[in-house]
Amino acid sequence: MREPHIDYAEVFRALPGMVALLTPDLVYVDANEDFLRLAGRTREQLLGRYIFDVFPENPNEPSAAGMRETEASMLRTVATGERDTMALLRYDIEDPERPGRWQEHYWSPVNAPVLGPDGKVALIVHRVEEVTELIRARGGPGGGGDRARVLEAELYTRARELQEVNERLRSAHAHEREVALALQAAMLPSPGPAGAHGAAVRYRPAVGALNVCGDWYDLVTLPGRGLAVAVGDVVGHGLAAACAMGQLRSALSGATRLTHDPAQALEALDLYARSVDGAESTTVVTTFIDWDSHSITYSCAGHPPPALVHPDGTVVFLDHATDPPLAARPTHAPRPRAHAPFVDAATLVLYTDGLIERRTESIDTGLERLADSLARHRELDPETLADALLADLLPAAGNTDDTALIVLRL
Template sequence: MTSDIDYAALFAATATPYLVLDPDLIIVGVNQAYLALTGRTRQDLVGRHIFEAFPDNPGDPNADGVRRLTASLRWVLDTRRRDTMALLKYDIPVLGHPGMFEERWWSPVNTPVLAPDGSVRWILHRSEDVTAFVEAHRAQRLTTDQDERDQMRALQAELYARAVESQQRNEELREAHARAHEVALTLQEVMLRTPDLPAHRDVAVRYLPASTSLNVCGDWYEIVDLPHDNTAVAVGDVVGHGLGAAAVMGMLRSALSTAIRAIPSPAPALEILGLYARSIEGALGTTVVSVLIDRRSHLIIYSNAGHPPPVLAHTGRGSYELLDQATDPPLCVRPLPVPRPQASGTYAPGDVLVLYTDGLIERRGEDIDSGLGRLTDAVTECRELDVEVLADTLLTRLDVSNGGPDDIALVVVRL
């Protein structure tokens, strides 16, 4: 049976040389084949940074092994995809002879191993030594007649040209990914800018993209200050990930912010948003919850379009309630728009209100009520914490502090 397989023993015994690196590129594992290939011991390697153990050859002005391998490893960390490198010349230090390096040629493959939350937990660095192959071609070139030497030079030139072309293409892809990543982060930062948020020390927000995305997502939050000491808080979730979902998110978020300022009541504001969403491709199925906090009367008024219910934790009583009495289908689902439901309830000063998107509580193969139970337990137990600390604690308790398989937006309000 699969459960009987000893994967540690399998890794140690495989004839292919492997290193295991953590996200900081520290060597955390090595198999016997790699030790035999490099002449190292486990103590020589484990716990050291890969480029501390294997620096570039200072005597070779053309040495670029560190640069090329760094680019590949960083690309794997960013994209969570395997990278097969072109032929790599990477000399290694000769043990016992400081400053001496031995010429080596490698065929490396770097493969991410993902954690349950989708982040890169380890990188498997497989590096086949092809030095003997290169040296054999050199020897053959010296012993063949002129015609054969010419053919060998032509073949080697073609192989080298293809390797260089492949390497250049890989580097261009990495550079393009880095540019797209930078643009995406800037776009997300602009679209999530909330002018009224800095004035609220009683509000903490968190945004985490899906671990498989470009660090942009379709989740959003909004905080709007209103007359008479009222505050509107909203959280929404557009279907999908990446730049397309982020673009739809930006339009819907702006529309809801405008609607809230014109009509603070949550249900009519969501009705206006729903009408606008019908004109936007990609808005179908968007979920959103809007909450109005009336601080003078200690009243919470809310309306929900298919979104997970906010949690209201009562600090004095040590209990909680779900704001689930005004839940309606997501935007654009009904063929014709209809009035949205609205509900209200009271709170006591010091209570905690938590709004979030489903990425915080949903897990593959698990009932959503289990995740919701973990959230309510964490909010109730940690309700006395400062809102910033509480926000980070909730992410940690639900095991998504480094992101998860879905986008996450979180708003914590001390009432």
Template structure:
């Protein structure tokens, strides 16, 4: 049988176990035969309807939380683009034959995303294991039958696991809050560099596991010059925020004492070898000289800065790219390149969260960035920064944090 001969619709409906397809707004697109038979609903009663209109929590019962927990899981999938497995849940399902009568059901769900080419969530696969008969105590057992006891123990363990998962979720949320607060405290404010105004943004990831690690920095140099840098630590969370703070400060100091951007990155690379968690960090720094109208730059494995010309053309500064920090076992001089600019050009530095998507080549993201810059040429720096974040970041939430610096020249 060839791939062209497979009836994937027929395969979906014949899948063993309950499977439904939902939109990111949690509206039923389809459901397989097992889902229909086990839920007691027809396809017409599901397709096109909001999941929690069909299956609400039992009103007036504070212990009926299965649907609320399911909604939280589905929202995590839509926001993160990652699979979410739930602990065993008790659901109260209203009988269609006897309105007002609610049946206890025990389902173990797994929710997984189906992604568009740009990494956003197109559909959510909602798979459910029906374990009601294994959980609730049944009458008519033979003497000595331990089935009800084992079922009760299984349910207790499942509830304990659910409570552990909820505590972990709250702990991750708290860690995210602390890490983002630390990140904000370590990043420079716009008024710290007064010679030339730049728009700066830090957009944390939606997931608590992927926040912090990106940074930006601006350093006023002697004469009418400025060093601008962005970087990306491999790790996430509080440890990444701490490493980020050390590397940003080190590069800031190295820029003030070095002869150029390549030498500053060399110093940063040597320092990174002594910082646990700094390995494979990427960074790029550009030095702007307004008197000579030149940009000198060097990159350690980072996406290239974009130079938006006044006429709308976009040039990517990729002439001095080298491996990330700590990637080589021995020290090697880093490359440096330069280009000219004219008044009215705009320099844009960013981290990979702005352009990279798991399902596409990086060149697609770079082309998307170039097109957005061309569309918004002539915009003020703050407006341009807002437009780029609005247009280029996935609407369902970002899975990686993003740093962005826009500097008019």
């Protein structure tokens, strides 16, 4: 049986209730028939126009906050890629036939993202429940109108109280986030001296939620003229993941100083991870750099491979010593190691998966994007190169995963 052809544009326009589509810049691109009818606007008055040029705030209403609250909700949707449901709000609309005359409206909006192929928010679905008639309804004989006014006042008061509670919660959440990020910064200090070799580190938390996570980086000076560089990623977010990260980072730093071998350091870390809550399936890669022999010895536990960029623009991923994540095997086993030569002025880049992985893409696509960016920017100093990589690879509105990055000039 042939499946029927569905004209989704017509379905959208026939949807019951007010629904509009806007760009991430809050410009109208479409609206259904109910939206046009209930908002009192034609399609020509909406499409291609900024939402608050079409629906400005009522200057005669001191308590009006509909524009500010709607804008904040939409921008949260763009930043997080998640649906944002608003409390009931009053949003007066200017009569298009009588400028300066405002019509009282009560709306209950929801803003939802539509993601594009790149995983970024391409459109905002703005759905509005028009409840003005319910709030402003006039009763029949016997004082129904007075009862409706009382109901209106109570509902609006409760809605404003709920909005104030939401704002206080957001403020408290923002303070908690500042504390959490300060904790993260304390556990991820700036790198120490790397001799004559420039190094840059970056940490970018995911948008939304608490934004403290289990990503980490570390640089350890080895006896002689060596340097160990590592990055790791504990599964999950929040303070529990950060605490597990702190324990694992410290343990690997100690193991690195004792073993002088990346595979043995990861073997010791694997044993330790089995006794740490939340450490299961942590990924980590560590590299030992020998300046005298111009070689890198590395070992990887389920982590994206480091990238070695040669001065001619050739990018090599160090992927010949990859093993399962920490504590993923039922029993402990030795870890592999591999070697790679390098020349002066080459660049070593270690990173966590937030830099390259996207929900709608294969990891190979992310690695290709990273290689292309590294080849184009290879002559930049480490600090500038680190910023260029983040600009090229992370979504402009923020990423849904955390990112740690180390750039080292060899």
